[in-house]
Amino acid sequence: MESHYDQFAQNFSQTRQHGWPEFEKIAPLLKKHQRVLDLGCGNGRLRNFLPTDIIPQGFYHGFDLSKNMLRIAQESFPYDHFFQGSFANPLPFGSENFDLVISIAAFHHLLKPTEQTQCLSELFRITKPGGKVFLTTWKIPKKYRQYNWNRKDWWLSGFKNYLVPFGKDKHPRYYRTVPGKTLAKKMKNAGFKIISHQLFRGKNWIVIAEKPKNN
Numbered sequence: 001m002e003s004h005y006d007q008f009a010q011n012f013s014q015t016r017q018h019g020w021p022e023f024e025k026i027a028p029l030l031k032k033h034q035r036v037l038d039l040g041c042g043n044g045r046l047r048n049f050l051p052t053d054i055i056p057q058g059f060y061h062g063f064d065l066s067k068n069m070l071r072i073a074q075e076s077f078p079y080d081h082f083f084q085g086s087f088a089n090p091l092p093f094g095s096e097n098f099d100l101v102i103s104i105a106a107f108h109h110l111l112k113p114t115e116q117t118q119c120l121s122e123l124f125r126i127t128k129p130g131g132k133v134f135l136t137t138w139k140i141p142k143k144y145r146q147y148n149w150n151r152k153d154w155w156l157s158g159f160k161n162y163l164v165p166f167g168k169d170k171h172p173r174y175y176r177t178v179p180g181k182t183l184a185k186k187m188k189n190a191g192f193k194i195i196s197h198q199l200f201r202g203k204n205w206i207v208i209a210e211k212p213k214n215n
Contacts, residue, residue, distance in 0.1 A: 022136055022200055023049050025208070026102060029132050030054050034099035037126070038062045039087055040106020044073030047080060061098070063087065065109075088115040093126045101126070101133045105204070108137040108178070116178070120190040127211040133192065136204045137178060180205035 032054050038046050041062030050060060057079035064070050070082045083092055088110055101123055110116045123133055178186070180197040184207050188194055192209035200206045 022104060022204060022206060025200070025206060026134055029100055029134060029208070031099070033059065035097065035128075036060050037093070037098045037101045039101060039103035039123075040064055040109070041073060041082070042066070042069050044077050044080070044082070046102065046104065047073075047077050061093075063091070087119050087122070088112075089118075091122045091126055095125050096128045096131075097126045099128055099131045101131070101135075103133075103135045105136055105138060107135055107183075117186065117190070120187055120192075124191045124211060129211055129213040131211050132195070133187070133207075133209045133211070135183070135187070135207050135209075136200075137180075137183065139179075139199060139203055139205060178205075180207055183207050184209075 026049075030050065034055060036050065036055055036059060038044070038060065041064045044062050047060050047062070057077075058081070060077070060080040062070065062073050062077075062080065062082045064073070064082070064084065065086055067084050070084050074080075074082050085092060087106075107116070107119065110119055127133060180199060183205060184194045184197040187207060187209045191211065193212050195208040195210055197205065197207040
């Protein structure tokens with residue numbers, strides 16, 4: 001996965017300059033001087049839509065698997081912070097570090113249920129009490145469903161594996177999707193309080209959750 005995005009980083013970045021319709025759901029979560037983590041930040045385009053009078057320079061943190069995507073992000077936003085690694089592994093941040101964690105169309109790259117459970121546990125750890133997590137995954141269109149999945153594993157977990165072609169050469173990208181209701185349940189099991197989960201415009205599952213405040 002890392003080599004795939006490193007290889008196509010420039011092309012991928014050029015086709016990802018616009019905002020997301022989902023941003024209308026993020027905007028109400030923003031508060032002044034929040035520490036924000038963008039998990040799977042790619043070229044950092046989310047930063048363009050976080051006003052600096054609310055999220056000042058240096059308060060935005062991007063995390064991504066691709067070194068080349070992060071290079072583009074750091075060049076675009078030199079005063080913010082970027083980190084390279086896989087969110088299938090423990091994240092390189094202290095506990096209770098972020099007010100808001102956003103992950104748009106990245107979580108479904110984790111192909112094993114154990115990796116997704118680990119990731120959600122890490123998100124719970126690094127989020128401040130009272131902090132929010134905004135997470136989206138794809139609802140894969142039928143025309144892209146070139147999938148190979150283990151029936152027993154799918155039945156037990158509610159997930160499916162897909163190969164989705166990308167770019168002019170149709171290189172496959174790997175996804176493991178999960179419906180919003182199932183994802184919300186997994187986040188609840190990780191300790192989060194679920195604020196909402198929905199299918200947004202028929203394309204993406206959105207789950208918004210909160211880490212309960214300490215008593």
